[in-house]
Amino acid sequence: MLSSDTLTPLVMPTRRTWQRLPRITLALGLALLLTAASALLWASTRTTIVNLGNERHLNASGLLQQWAEGAVIVMIRHAERCDSAPGPCLDDATGITVAGSQAASRVGEGLQHLGLAGADLLSSPKLRTRQTAHFIVGDTVTSEDWLEGCNAHFTEQALAHKRSGHNLVLITHDGCVDHFQRSLSVAPGQRDSAYASALFVSVDGNGKARILGRMNEPDWQRVLATRQR
Template structure:
């Protein structure tokens, strides 16, 4: 007969004591989860600028099809300005450089590849933008003040001038393009436009805009030629 003083061995049913975390630690973890969730949501709403100089990204963007349907606004920053570059000026020191005029001509050749038969074109009244537009199209282009002022309503002004079935080419300034990109929730580090670069925007039948991507001046002829245009 076993002694009543014999200790029973632990069994599988023995309840283990749960580790309890301090409330402060749980609060920190919960708060961190909320921050990560909010950050993920914020990042998901950002619009990132696609490099249309990449042939695959150009194809995936749908630009060529949208352009053929007259559903695109393209915003082109003026070419290299004379007062901030070492190269020779075209003529007036408030305008663009000789190199800038050559770059604008190449952009115009790229647009010709896309087709300008159903495109409207406007320019800022600043000399550097008017000169850029002239070398892009080969002739004088109508100018409007809102393309120079670069104020908050810039995006609405641009969309209001987009005619159904007609692409819209706007020669403007970095600040104006920046306003449009802000309205489309583009992160700050992606909003800088180089000289003669072009931001392409698709506009659907309801007037809603969607950024397709950016084409930098050196990439125009190479990419569009390889796309079979």
């Protein structure tokens, strides 16, 4: 039998302890509410990339009207790289694959449907971007170094090259498109650009940019077929 000396005395909560419990609970509740509010505020400042391959999203984006007004910049990542794909190369190993050239041609058909009259077209000087540009427009496109640099000034350089009333088509790299999206507060998980994907951005009269959405290469044919019915 245990003696009374070996028993641990039961400590009853004092009145002061009972008074402190609601305060702790309240503090925890307020902390959770502040955390949730901060998360919602952060989310509300992020730019969401809309999938323009969805007909409803395309119509709601305003892209067609903005394009008709010459108020759009479209940034197109080069087509599939030869040095990182199993398919046959178009020719040079630093360029794109045969499949990439076909994908670029399909993107070009989509842009031609939107209308390229009066548009300014520029390409990075890298072979893979120049080849992509050639298959998109069927001709040689002027190359500029800043479309290869992909540095923190890419957004301001892109906006500086946008002429009023003229759409601007830029064939560039994933890193450049990423910099542009960063500057417009796109969340990291939405900044990935597939080969030959096109990011559409509207630019208002004050030079303020707004992302309209992204069109991935496989979606062009389906969207065009739907709109031509």
